[in-house]
Amino acid sequence: MAITVVGSVAFDSIETPAGRRERCLGGAATYFSLAASYFTDVRVIAVVGEDFGADEEAVFQARGIDTRGIERAAGKSFFWEGSYLDNLNEAKTHATELNVFGSFAPKIPEAYGDSQFLFLANIDPVLQRRVREAMPQARLVAGDTMNYWIKDHRAALLEVLKGLDILLINDTEARMLAGNNNLLQAAHAVLTMGPRMLVVKHGEYGATLFHGSAANVKSGERTFRAPALPLEEVVDPTGAGDSFAGGFFGYLASQAELTPGAFRRAMFYGSVMGSFAVQRFGTERLQQLSRDEIDHRFTLFRELTHLD
């Protein structure tokens, strides 16, 4: 099943203990779609500026990603500059230039209209809602958000949550959204806001899938924790969460039936894609994987966590 993703396609300048890269291709929709492209067809909705050229377009084309929904606007693309020098778990932002993204009005190509899977990456919740409403045929809708929207655009965000099947956020965001420091209590609170499922990403400690309805637990839908892989070197943490989301949602979209087991395996594939993303700068590693490499790492995750 094809996924449509709406979000940022951007340029990032990144500094980590492993080095520095200027203006790599980045953005949540980029990481998400590259990661998901190993599992299913992906269609992107975004806006870019005149600095988005043939080289950037080629990255999407090489993975068979549909870019007809990437609008070209006059001006420059969204730009972010950040560093992870003190702490690989937390980016320090040096510059954020919205550029053409500041007036983004998502346009959905007609050809995307049959997408049954929809991912609303981290953008203004007003836009997330607009896209969700314009794609009523989507039967599984997942989304991400961030501290800025949680704090300053809460009402709009709560409207989006009502229309989500799955929300993917990190620990800090879950605690902030719920106003509760206990992760399990926070998860239960978030699950009353609309989503049927909540994935909380714990960075280097993996991620946890929580289910909303107590009734569901009886059908085998249980809380599930996927680990992250201990890595010898984290080159660049940028995009790890979006790559997790791409692996998770991409795998789900590739399944004929969304069984509880499919959701657990999707958590593993999310962790797998996140672990690849951080091993090179930007999207480098995600551009040149094979399904064999992905499945080999899935096996490592199984061995890391399974008793037998």
Next chain:
Amino acid sequence: MAITVVGSVAFDSIETPAGRRERCLGGAATYFSLAASYFTDVRVIAVVGEDFGADEEAVFQARGIDTRGIERAAGKSFFWEGSYLDNLNEAKTHATELNVFGSFAPKIPEAYGDSQFLFLANIDPVLQRRVREAMPQARLVAGDTMNYWIKDHRAALLEVLKGLDILLINDTEARMLAGNNNLLQAAHAVLTMGPRMLVVKHGEYGATLFHGSAANVKSGERTFRAPALPLEEVVDPTGAGDSFAGGFFGYLASQAELTPGAFRRAMFYGSVMGSFAVQRFGTERLQQLSRDEIDHRFTLFRELTHLD
């Protein structure tokens, strides 16, 4: 197989968001031995003061723990006062009174001499080494330490590490000991210091078992990550790490053969005992468990992490 544990038996005054308790029975050897007592025979080496009375003794007796190695000295027992008001993951220490513990000289009862399992809880590495050397028959030796010994008593600690099979420490301690912020690199560095295995405890995110020799990996001894259980309420985090160690080492001591699978199950039992410990103040929950409750929770941990 019987375990001998050397460490602190103490009184703790604890404040958490759930309330306050004055002078509960505490200390690393107490938490460790209660947790381990559900799996095997446990013998304690410690020193207490005149404030350690029949009620405290009864806690050990009720679990069949051998207290002949708990020396009664003139004065008061070790006392710690701390709170976890801002952050359940980090204790704020308000008072530490070593009292009789300040001149602790471990005396090993002759009856402990056949203990094949030895646990050196977090005490002065000079004493850890002395006990280890006095018990040459021990065939599996594990130990704990803390930031104070890592920073200010490094030479003595490094001597202890040479005689350890398994070191159990938390993330911060592992990074500090290795002088390396990458967890996997830090683990590899610590494993060159002596221990064959390293258990790094991640608090609410579980724990990871690392193996020292690359050769061992071939025999199926692989890195293994056990989760922690997401809990609705953490009443008191005191002793969680010592309870983890007790469950982990207690289970190992109960096994006829120390297979790779036994170590993985031991990691789960460690997490299980840690999860019980934090659900009540002090040692309350650890005093009154059943093996059925323990094994039921083990099953929950399996369901939390296993794909099938």
